[in-house]
Amino acid sequence: VNDPDCKHLIPMNPNDDSLFKSLADDILLCKMINLSEPDTIDERAINKKKLTPFTISENLNLALNSASAVGCTVVNIKGKPHLVLGLLWQIIKVGLFADIEISRNEALIALLNEGEELEELMNLSPEELLLQWVNYHLTNAECLFSSPNQIAPKGGEDGPAIAIDLSGINEKNDLKRAGLMLQEADKMGCKQFVTPADVVSGNLKLNLAFVANLFNTYPCLHKPNNNDINMNLLEGESKEERTFRNWMNSLGVNPYVNHLYSDLADALVNFQEFDTYPALVWQLMRRYTLNVLSDLGEGEKVNNEIIIKWVNQTLKSANKNTSISSFKDKSISTSLPVLDLIDAIAPNAIRQEMIKRENLSDEDKLNNAKYAISVARKISAWIYALPDDLIEVKPKMVMTVFACLMGKGLNRIKNHFT
Numbered sequence: 066v067n068d069p070d071c072k073h074l075i076p077m078n079p080n081d082d083s084l085f086k087s088l089a090d091d092i093l094l095c096k097m098i099n100l101s102e103p104d105t106i107d108e109r110a111i112n113k114k115k116l117t118p119f120t121i122s123e124n125l126n127l128a129l130n131s132a133s134a135v136g137c138t139v140v141n142i143k144g145k146p147h148l149v150l151g152l153l154w155q156i157i158k159v160g161l162f163a164d165i166e167i168s169r170n171e172a173l174i175a176l177l178n179e180g181e182e183l184e185e186l187m188n189l190s191p192e193e194l195l196l197q198w199v200n201y202h203l204t205n206a207e208c209l210f211s212s213p214n215q216i217a218p219k220g221g222e223d224g225p226a227i228a229i230d231l232s233g234i235n236e237k238n239d240l241k242r243a244g245l246m247l248q249e250a251d252k253m254g255c256k257q258f259v260t261p262a263d264v265v266s267g268n269l270k271l272n273l274a275f276v277a278n279l280f281n282t283y284p285c286l287h288k289p290n291n292n293d294i295n296m297n298l299l300e301g302e303s304k305e306e307r308t309f310r311n312w313m314n315s316l317g318v319n320p321y322v323n324h325l326y327s328d329l330a331d332a333l334v335n336f337q338e339f340d341t342y343p344a345l346v347w348q349l350m351r352r353y354t355l356n357v358l359s360d361l362g363e364g365e366k367v368n369n370e371i372i373i374k375w376v377n378q379t380l381k382s383a384n385k386n387t388s389i390s391s392f393k394d395k396s397i398s399t400s401l402p403v404l405d406l407i408d409a410i411a412p413n414a415i416r417q418e419m420i421k422r423e424n425l426s427d428e429d430k431l432n433n434a435k436y437a438i439s440v441a442r443k444i445s446a447w448i449y450a451l452p453d454d455l456i457e458v459k460p461k462m463v464m465t466v467f468a469c470l471m472g473k474g475l476n477r478i479k480n481h482f483t
């Protein structure tokens with residue numbers, strides 16, 4: 066809300082098409098994605114000034130490719146309000162649910178029911194965990210009305226006390242009671258997302274958002290000191306696993322994959338070795354990535370060697386002084402070969418003054434990598450890799466970056482979503 070690029074758009078009138086007008090230059094969409102998954106979009110890659118239809122479409126590419134990379138199922142939304150809303154909801158959910166995950170928030174263990182194994186709790190989706198959280202607090206409070214009272218800080222380590230007025234609980238009119246309940250939630254800064262009418266009508270998405278917001282603000286859970294719990298189970302997913310999961314979700318697998326292993330266990334009964342599963346997913350991702358390049362003509366099959374050769378040639382013919390010897394080439398950690406390649410296939414997309422070329426500190430490398438990935442998405446390359454994949458030169462992910470750029474360079478993908 067305090068963002069200078071969005072100030073003029075807020076508050077929006079919910080009763081007209083302000084939302085769609087505000088989204089028209091796609092800057093707001095980029096900002097929302099970045100709020101839901103911090104640091105997904107590099108500010109420097111967003112076109113903000115002297116917008117033209119072309120630069121606006123670049124912003125849209127950046128937004129859609131980034132949304133896809135954080136696991137949203139994306140279709141071309143241009144001029145289709147209901148699809149815009151669907152995408153917005155997915156983006157908001159990514160942010161709201163980010164911390165409703167046991168490995169990220171161990172206090173959630175407090176929700177373990179009598180006789181329930183930690184593993185069962187860990188396999189729950191964020192929606193199911195939220196429901197369990199609500200029920201946990203309602204065991205001590207009688208209805209949703211008093212839930213703000215149950216979780217509001219009472220002073221002490223949870224923060225300054227907030228006094229919740231429960232007198233509204235006796236209000237007979239549903240709508241009025243919901244209004245009074247939201248008044249109390251407002252004291253905790255948690256009134257967002259819903260109106261009394263939404264509460265009463267049981268609007269699923271909005272009430273889910275309301276409850277998730279309550280959870281994120283005042284979870285009011287304390288990790289039990291229970292020695293029976295096997296904490297080794299709590300190891301969070303690796304970045305690579307997360308990328309695989311986002312990739313699957315962006316392809317629209319149904320149901321949504323919250324946990325790479327347990328959610329797909331049924332589909333995996335034939336794979337004796339769970340260990341081979343991430344390799345398996347990687348094979349699929351590789352095939353999928355290379356599909357855009359599958360037909361280079363004359364029956365030539367794409368392999369790493371061909372991609373590297375194409376990268377070197379393209380860099381050379383654009384008079385760049387970078388090159389790569391393999392996808393493990395240490396120079397990739399500077400992101401300079403990627404940035405130069407983008408400049409070679411989409412002149413003017415890169416602002417050279419944003420790049421640091423010499424004596425790179427770790428921070429400079431991170432800045433180059435973030436910028437490279439955002440600009441690649443802006444020129445409509447469908448990139449899943451994270452900045453760390455470039456900095457740490459993870460060969461598999463590095464391969465997908467160059468393969469996607471080759472697809473773009475050869476004009477195989479005009480735009481993934483149109």
Ligand SMILES: *[C@@H]1O[C@H](CO)[C@@H](O)[C@H](O)[C@H]1NC(C)=O
Nearest residue numbers: 096099103104105106107108
């Ligand atoms: C995205 O988030 C990061 C970290 O929160 C912030 O530094 C950056 O400026 C944000 N970029 C945009 C485009 O909002």
Ligand SMILES: *[C@@H]1O[C@H](CO)[C@@H](O)[C@H](O)[C@H]1NC(C)=O
Nearest residue numbers: 370373374375377388389390
């Ligand atoms: C790419 O260029 C580097 C450096 O010039 C060279 O060592 C490497 O052999 C080249 N690789 C291919 C496949 O062209």
Ligand SMILES: *[C@@H]1O[C@H](CO)[C@@H](O)[C@H](O)[C@H]1NC(C)=O
Nearest residue numbers: 384385386387405417422423
């Ligand atoms: C490589 O090219 C860049 C400009 O594209 C230049 O700034 C840099 O000094 C060059 N590096 C070398 C080693 O020639």
Ligand SMILES: *[C@@H]1O[C@H](CO)[C@@H](O)[C@H](O)[C@H]1NC(C)=O
Nearest residue numbers: 420421422423424425426429
């Ligand atoms: C990079 O470091 C070298 C040696 O430390 C120094 O001579 C050179 O001026 C530095 N270059 C830049 C652009 O800071």
